[in-house]
Amino acid sequence: CSGIHRNLSSRVKSIRLDFWEDELVEFMKSAGNAKARALYEKAIPPFFYRPQENDCNNNTVVTDCFYEGILWKKGKNNMQFQKRKFILSEREFTLTYYNKQDESKGPKAVISIKDLNATFQPQKIGHPHGLQISYQGDDHIRNLYVYHEGSEEIVSWYNAIRAARYAYLKTAYPTGSNEExxxxxxxxxxxxxxxxxxxxxxxxxxxxxxxxxxxxxxKLLYLRDKLDAEELGVLFIGTESNGYSIKACAPKHARGNKWKCGIRVETPERQFVFMCEQEREQREWLDALRKVLCQSMSPQDHTGEEAGLNIQSSQIHGHWLLLDDSTACSLVLTPTQTFPRSKNL
Structure with missing residues (x-):
């Protein structure tokens, strides 16, 4: 940044290497970043993402209501990335992609902007310009892993998605403020x-x-592996007043666990036990889970809880329905509430 500003004939001083006069220090205090942002960033659209230090190194503003291009997308059931055409329509609130360049064969998926999320994932995807796009499917959350060779292009896609999401939210919640x-x-x-x-x-x-x-x-989601297209299960995290708790634990009589740093999550329906490899990871997970536990629940959160996001089983016509995590697709019906020992949730 300093090199760019020097080329613009701006006055640049090093915090550590240059001498700072008292008068200049007082000036910086009275006219610092907050006032500078209020002046120079006042015309930036609300949806525009403020870059972080680990993000891609280019940013462009996208305000068009239609955006299209080619992205490398990971296959649903393999680790291969293939070129796919994506079309984002702010007018229709959809993100569409095609498996083939020939659009006459129809899209592979038409994704609603309603529940869509996008987040930079360079380390997870293994590419400096990696982006994870997630959305709510019929009965699961679907993850798309994409990247582009150019950092400017992937950031343009990211801001285009944010622009479409912002337009949708303004339509869905017309009285909502930008702060909300x-x-x-x-x-x-x-x-x-x-x-x-x-x-x-x-x-x-x-x-x-x-x-x-x-x-x-x-939500606490779990997948078989980090780049899986769909989750195996979802655990809803409520509040203590609703019967939820988060504690460290050391399970006894555990079978097959290589890691020893435990976490116990209590819900009104059942108890979940997770194991971390190191104490540091255990502390980080405990802190993160407790942060969610302490958040006040919104009306939408209560709806999510009532939908049974943390209930992996339910009764249908007097039988107990159980989701088999080992296959991620098997359903087992038993006449009682006793879980089969071979089934692992």
Whole structure:
């Protein structure tokens, strides 16, 4: 940044290497970043993302209501990235992509902007310009992992998505202020990483899973691996007053667990036990989960809880329905509420 400003004939001083006169220090105090932003950034659109130090190194403002281009997208069931055409329509509030360049064969997916989120994931995807796009499907959350060779282009896509999301929120909540709506445009996840988990009986073998904590929606999602297209399960995190708690633990009689730093999550329906590899990771997960636990629940959060996001099983016509995590698709019907020992949630 300093090099660019020197080329613009701006006055540049090093905080550590240059001498700062008292008069200049007082001037910086009275006319610092806050006042400078109020003056020079007053025309920036509310949806425009403020870059962070680890983001891509270029930013462009996108205000068009239509954006299209080619992105490299990871396959749903493999690690191959293929070129795919994406079209973002702010007017229709949709993101569409095609498996083939020939659009006459129809789109592979037409995604509603309503529940869409986008977040930079360079380390996770393994590319400096990696972007994760997530949205609510019929019965699961679908993740798309994309990148572009150019940092400016992927940032343009990111801001285009934010522009479309902002337009949708202004339509859905016409009386909402920017202070209320801007945090809901897109969000970074509070915490991600591997933990081991066991089933509802806590006698099943522990299995390594990738976890994502979405503090905005109070969801703890787990996937078989970090670049999976769909989650295996979702745990809703309520508040203590609603019967939820987060504690460190050291499970006894555990089977198959290689890691020893435990976390116990109590919900009104059941108890979940997770294992971390190191105490540092355990502390980080405990801090993140407790942060969500202490957040006040919104009306939308109560709706999510009532929908049973943390209930992995339910009764249908007198039978107990159980989701088998080992296959991520099997349903087991039993006439009683006793869980089969071989099933690991």
């Amino acid at each position: 709506l801007v945090p809901k445009i897109t969000r970074n996840y509070l915490k991600e990483g591997y933990m081991e988990k066991t089933g509802p009986l806590q006698k099943e073998a522990f299995k390594k899973r990738w976890f994502i904590l979405d503090s905005e929606n109070r």
